[in-house]
Amino acid sequence: MKPAGDRRVRRTRAALRRALVELALEKGFQAITVEEITERADVGRATFYAHCRDKEDLLVGIVRDLAEDRERLLPAVRQAHAQGFTGLPVKYIFEHAAQERPVYQVILRGEGDGRALREFTELIRAHAEAAFRERVAQLGVTPRIPLDLVARAWTGELIGVLAWWVESDTGYSAADITAHLRDLSVYGRVWATGLAPSDAPGALDLVP
Amino acid sequence: MKPAGDRRVRRTRAALRRALVELALEKGFQAITVEEITERADVGRATFYAHCRDKEDLLVGIVRDLAEDRERLLPAVRQAHAQGFTGLPVKYIFEHAAQERPVYQVILRGEGDGRALREFTELIRAHAEAAFRERVAQLGVTPRIPLDLVARAWTGELIGVLAWWVESDTGYSAADITAHLRDLSVYGRVWATGLAPSDAPGALDLVP
DNA sequence: AGAAATTCCGAACTCTTTGTTCGGTAACTA
DNA sequence: TAGTTACCGAACAAAGAGTTCGGAATTTCT
Numbered sequence: 001m002k003p004a005g006d007r008r009v010r011r012t013r014a015a016l017r018r019a020l021v022e023l024a025l026e027k028g029f030q031a032i033t034v035e036e037i038t039e040r041a042d043v044g045r046a047t048f049y050a051h052c053r054d055k056e057d058l059l060v061g062i063v064r065d066l067a068e069d070r071e072r073l074l075p076a077v078r079q080a081h082a083q084g085f086t087g088l089p090v091k092y093i094f095e096h097a098a099q100e101r102p103v104y105q106v107i108l109r110g111e112g113d114g115r116a117l118r119e120f121t122e123l124i125r126a127h128a129e130a131a132f133r134e135r136v137a138q139l140g141v142t143p144r145i146p147l148d149l150v151a152r153a154w155t156g157e158l159i160g161v162l163a164w165w166v167e168s169d170t171g172y173s174a175a176d177i178t179a180h181l182r183d184l185s186v187y188g189r190v191w192a193t194g195l196a197p198s199d200a201p202g203a204l205d206l207v208p
Numbered sequence: 209m210k211p212a213g214d215r216r217v218r219r220t221r222a223a224l225r226r227a228l229v230e231l232a233l234e235k236g237f238q239a240i241t242v243e244e245i246t247e248r249a250d251v252g253r254a255t256f257y258a259h260c261r262d263k264e265d266l267l268v269g270i271v272r273d274l275a276e277d278r279e280r281l282l283p284a285v286r287q288a289h290a291q292g293f294t295g296l297p298v299k300y301i302f303e304h305a306a307q308e309r310p311v312y313q314v315i316l317r318g319e320g321d322g323r324a325l326r327e328f329t330e331l332i333r334a335h336a337e338a339a340f341r342e343r344v345a346q347l348g349v350t351p352r353i354p355l356d357l358v359a360r361a362w363t364g365e366l367i368g369v370l371a372w373w374v375e376s377d378t379g380y381s382a383a384d385i386t387a388h389l390r391d392l393s394v395y396g397r398v399w400a401t402g403l404a405p406s407d408a409p410g411a412l413d414l415v416p
Numbered sequence: 417a418g419a420a421a422t423t424c425c426g427a428a429c430t431c432t433t434t435g436t437t438c439g440g441t442a443a444c445t446a
Numbered sequence: 447t448a449g450t451t452a453c454c455g456a457a458c459a460a461a462g463a464g465t466t467c468g469g470a471a472t473t474t475c476t
Binding site: 214216217220251252253254255258 | 451452453454455456
Binding site for chain 2: 029030113147154159180184192194
């Protein structure tokens with residue numbers, strides 16, 4: 001299939017986005033000027049404004065592209081899981097992040113005015129909450145904690161870990177992290193720290 | 209006890225910070241100019257630069273103040289919990305956030321270039337990780353999941369929920385949220401969604 | 417292949433905002 | 447009360463944002 005639109009547009013868009021990510025990693029988003037971007041991308045400055053209103057806009061565009069890219073992989077993943085899988089396959093998010101590490105870094109650092117990261121977060125949160133609700137309805141159980149809260153907590157957890165993972169060399173593979181996050185979800189943090197279930201009452205202030 | 213330093217300094221600092229928060233809520237951090245801040249604070253523009261290099265700096269200062277403010281309450285809280293309590297008392301964070309809601313909103317939106325939120329996050333994360341390690345050493349158990357990961361996950365969870373809570377009217381009280389977060393920590397997300405422990409294996413893809 | 421449409425260039429221009437300086441005045445501390 | 451320190455305000459240079467437009471080049475459509 002051929003990508004839609006004018007080739008020139010695709011080329012300059014790609015060049016601008018790549019330039020933005022590179023520069024953001026080099027000197028921080030804030031410090032970048034539009035001229036630097038266009039210079040690095042080898043594009044006329046006026047052209048920049050033909051594509052987006054400002055830096056921020058460009059960054060948000062990148063987030064959208066990234067999400068689209070992820071979605072493109074999703075159907076195949078869903079297929080792999082035999083029956084109606086509705087969740088966001090965490091492992092593939094981490095693998096995708098490993099592939100597109102620079103972009104993920106810039107986004108997850110919350111650079112720009114935060115719009116990009118908020119948009120990123122919201123995408124994941126909406127996915128998660130929908131998946132939770134569907135699952136609960138499917139099994140006919142009633143949640144013990146409001147699902148909106150559970151979704152927020154889970155999203156925060158995921159993004160917190162993801163941000164850390166793409167930033168530093170943690171030594172954990174995508175599969176490692178996924179397994180840990182799963183255990184954490186299933187057995188809880190008290191278990192994760194190594195306490196026996198019987199210690200739980202005394203260990204409540206691990207949280208307070 | 210008398211607050212340290214020159215009264216004039218305290219006054220203008222406070223005025224500048226209040227102005228910044230107000231304006232950030234009204235029109236977004238990005239759109240604010242230094243002149244607007246000084247105007248709102250009724251302070252000469254040159255004075256602004258005598259206190260901080262730019263908007264960002266001012267915001268980071270606010271974060272520091274906030275943390276300091278929280279710490280001031282902490283000893284009393286620690287006292288309440290009979291023996292050596294080391295964790296960050298979540299409930300008091302939420303109560304503090306309720307008191308200082310506008311400030312928390314601005315910070316947790318990730319406005320500015322993200323430095324403020326990163327600093328905020330890092331403060332909490334460091335606290336949490338230290339608390340976890342101490343607790344684990346105290347009880348002589350070995351963690352089943354690396355504690356750095358657990359700390360990241362927990363911090364993300366807390367901040368995700370906190371950001372949501374100060375932003376929208378969720379209808380949950382600080383005590384509600386705290387209780388839910390505790391249950392989530394102790395029993396895990398699978399339990400939280402209402403599934404029986406026996407459902408766990410089949411419910412793993414709530415996470416993957 | 418040819419025509420029409422679209423995009424890119426680049427240079428010029430305006431306007432806003434930033435960040436700095438400095439002498440005089442007022443407020444505070446000790 | 448004396449001495450220190452902070453604030454004011456006006457003026458300045460520099461830089462970046464955002465817009466405009468005619469002509470050249472590419473691409474798409476027929």
